[in-house]
Amino acid sequence: MELQSVKINDPYWTPYLDLVRDTVIPYQLEALNDRIPGAEPSYAVANFRIAAGLAEGEFGGMVFQDSDLYKWLEAVGYSLAVKPDEDLEREADELIDLIASAQQEDGYLNTYFTVAEPGARWTNLTECHELYCAGHMIEAAVAYYRGTGKTRLLDVAKRMADYISSVFGTGEGQIRGYDGHQEIELALVKLYEATGEKRYLNLSLYFINERGQQPSFFHKEWERRGRTSHWSPGTVQLNPPDLSYFQAHKQVREQESTAGHAVRAVYMYTAMADLAVYTGDEGLLEACRRLWRNTVRKQMYINGSIGSTHHGEAFTFDYDLPNDTNYSETCASIGLIFFASRMLRLEMNGEYADVLERALYNTVTAGIARDGKHYFYVNPMEVWPEASEQNPGRHHVKPVRQQWYGCACCPPNITRLLSSLGQYVFTAGKDTLYVHLYIGSETRVAFGGDDQAAAKAVIKLDSSLPWQGEAKLTVSDREGSGRFTLALRVPSWSHTTVFTLNGKPVIPEIRDGYAYLEREWQEGDQFAVSLDMRPQRIYANPLVRADAGKVALQRGPLVYCLEETDNGALLPALSLPRDAEIREAAGTGDVLEGAVLLEVDGLRLEDGDWTENKGEEDYEKNDRINNVNKDEDSLYRSTPAAVKPQKLTAVPYTLWGNRKPGEMLVWIRE
């Protein structure tokens, strides 16, 4: 649904959206302008100024630095759609002017290749993100156009897209290639949606179809550039690029399981689903379903994050979900949300929205600090700060959110996702309004297809989630006379769900995770749901070796975790007896005020007495000598550690790391 038509007003989410609008967007503008003391510089704006000839200097930052500015502009577009802001719009317009003035005569626009490597355009698509940056420009342009009606950036994007269209393809003299980082594919679909120009859809389809053809374009390109890498200049590489990292090891329709760099993968799946929507291509749809199932049923963490290894920020293989070395990049969960939302356009199935909700409520919001100015790139299941510092295999796991990153993909990605949150709440079908997320909001709908909208209404969603389970739809401004259907998602975590219509019990039709109620809706009608908010123990499939014998806590959509600040250090020494009651408790203090915490009477292994034999030799009768050796300080011994009771306090994962830095743990020994 159009973002403009959804107004969010929700006690849980509105503060996030205010934070994004009032703090994050202005803060990130400072970051993009290198004005945050102590943070790594972005160089993004500076690069455009150099490319536009307005400043002297060298290109700074990553080869894909342009995309950070584009993602920020995209967020601004969403934000202005919801709430106009003259000052912000003026600043954005100025940056758009700057971008436009960096565009080359032929439409090409990329500050790295303009400033740092002029003449080397399109020579290293594998590694240099040219089409990726173009994709983010297109997304920004579409969002800004929809948010403001202004076409200046859209025109820049169209010129670039048209130029790309002339360069790439199967024709004479064209490059039969595609980008090393998928992104332009989904962006071109948005450009098609915004302009109605089918050539953009076709260009997207070309990139998707071309990907994975053998012999590999990436290998040929590698040979052409002398087997070198952008990332280690001057060195001749022994091995060609690993194609699965780029999801280019097979044609996309033939890919059986998710593989390679996680963000690249889900951005590609998103585009595949988009194209399946518009082309009806059954092969693409089947591939989307297959890759979805593999991703979320075999390679996803409980917080809706993906990417089991920091090596290549990548998927590994089925059921390999280590808790202490995972990558679980915030951007990858954002991409998973994109993929889920596109699958919901293809077919209504609660699993898509379940995963969308899981990633949104847990990983994405964990990616940003409560102050809006610090970010996680990696979202671990388990943090031991000393190990993050002293074990190189865990260096990527940060115990504290960072101000800004040299490779700052995640911060502006969070911003654009949260700014566009309204897009994910509802889907309006021909005669049905679907509620995917229980986020207080309001939308105006018109049903009846070609019948000139037989029924129109404003539908208001009130929700007490995630802290309480009550939500209701209220119909108002009713016009016309047709029947229509309201469909409420029944989350997989709600084991017992009660529905009422105008306060009276009702049994809607349940189908694929949605509760459908069709009727002639009247002004003021209320369709309400009471979701099951009892705290739950969650177990992983035993094939997930890392979680064997462990339990996680969840309540509603929120996954919980233990933090050192509440439970003391050495969290792995804690355990949770299977029969212990899980109690709810009210959070207090800046960060936890208003939150529901969970408390359990748990146990702790004691390490204080780690001395097997206090005494010296112990001569027993029968000429036996017992326990002659003092095991003080020894690592291993034959008697187990003593166990003492300890109350465990679990906080929502999404809030972790906002207080005193320390350990964190999701999966607890049971």
Add this chain to the structure above:
Amino acid sequence: MELQSVKINDPYWTPYLDLVRDTVIPYQLEALNDRIPGAEPSYAVANFRIAAGLAEGEFGGMVFQDSDLYKWLEAVGYSLAVKPDEDLEREADELIDLIASAQQEDGYLNTYFTVAEPGARWTNLTECHELYCAGHMIEAAVAYYRGTGKTRLLDVAKRMADYISSVFGTGEGQIRGYDGHQEIELALVKLYEATGEKRYLNLSLYFINERGQQPSFFHKEWERRGRTSHWSPGTVQLNPPDLSYFQAHKQVREQESTAGHAVRAVYMYTAMADLAVYTGDEGLLEACRRLWRNTVRKQMYINGSIGSTHHGEAFTFDYDLPNDTNYSETCASIGLIFFASRMLRLEMNGEYADVLERALYNTVTAGIARDGKHYFYVNPMEVWPEASEQNPGRHHVKPVRQQWYGCACCPPNITRLLSSLGQYVFTAGKDTLYVHLYIGSETRVAFGGDDQAAAKAVIKLDSSLPWQGEAKLTVSDREGSGRFTLALRVPSWSHTTVFTLNGKPVIPEIRDGYAYLEREWQEGDQFAVSLDMRPQRIYANPLVRADAGKVALQRGPLVYCLEETDNGALLPALSLPRDAEIREAAGTGDVLEGAVLLEVDGLRLEDGDWTENKGEEDYEKNDRINNVNKDEDSLYRSTPAAVKPQKLTAVPYTLWGNRKPGEMLVWIRE
């Protein structure tokens, strides 16, 4: 004790020694000559032929490839000491001639710098192992001299050592440096012991004293060579070498905890202990004790292996002992054995021998296959073959022993250790014979210090370890009349120990892990011990997070593990109830014949039924809708997996991986 004076005859160890002599030494000679089809070539002998001018060609293999040949020759020296072998000695002599003819006029000898980089001697001590190779040459020379009485290689080694002595030092024009890989320090002590030439001891002390002085020699050297690295030619590095990797971050006497590359560390500690023996340096002794305690009480795995990460094959920090990503290099456990044996020269304390035994019986022998021709470099606590293949963070963990390695440090290191096993069984003090290891053997001793050996005897040790706990010392060939003491180690794992003298109970004096019995020993006297061989559950200190809630099995000196071939796949799904009885069982089949296995009635999490709700919607009374969502195939659910009984069979860790390849697990959920 001199190796010649200890003859091993032991039902457990003799087959290992025969394997080393009859299979491993000949096999490794083939490997060093690049004659093993399918194995990675060694190039070691070929390099010497090129350096000697006997062949044309390029240097092959690692910069430290010479050391493989030296380690092999060292093993041959030990082997010939125990059992002469004319053919082997002739082959070794020929190789020694080859080595001698590769020595340069001035005494320098290193095939890499002679063949590949002439003129670049001593320009990259940090990375290029020149002194390391010299150290292994010296060790080989001393062993060969002791084994055969021949001085040809010893002369080569002395010339090289004397040349080194002229190059390194604090004098005018000398290099104030030391090697990137410690080894020459301990080797020079051996050269001193063999020759009585104090200058070699002093040179060793110089290297130890110089190490870690600031500003760092390694940093200055890095600047001098233009900030480049041997390992990535042509690239200018941003950061200087990490000094702690080389244990060069502080002077050795000031090092508080073990750090950096594990093999380098323990080789250095060995030399420090050696030097403490000969110099009486209290600062060195204290540092040795401190580093010993930190290593074995905070950073050692239960199998006596060390090195928690493959990044730099290194230690990480206290209590960080992950089971699935550890390095635990075979060579590092061999170095730990060296260190332990030197500490036993400094002070008699059972902990040194306990660790020595733990590393020997578990890691070192696990490093070599039962066929003598396949080797482990890494000794994991947990193996999941698919993860070794598909998770880059676990690529270093091999589920199957390899034929030979490009970097083949471990195979010849195992060979030289096992060939010299007799050195580790006894220590003869002034009036005491200590038994450290229960390995059937015989030695001739003379006591009485300056009194012209008031008492002489042959002491025979019979042992049924590791399968049974009976061992005894028998005195024969008694001469003289003085009293002396026999001291039997009481292993820390023997919780109840019974001693007899000539079959009658006796209570020896127990001190620091040894049982001392002093008397006027008579011909035929038998001092026997019955060690506690009951299977034990072993627990790790709760500060070892990776082992919380887990148990390992041990019996006598042997640590046990589960293998897939006995227990089925998905070993982490298995658990061992705390009260389950651990039964002994007899091993069968080629590999396990004669071994004691352990069996327990355990449990297995079932993954077969991983479907939360078989049915579709479940409409209950009271207008509630229960369990509307099928969770088939889902990763996470709120009901735990079913548990079914399963008999667990554990095999000695040292024997793992000799049957059908598959999973392995040491720490079992309890």
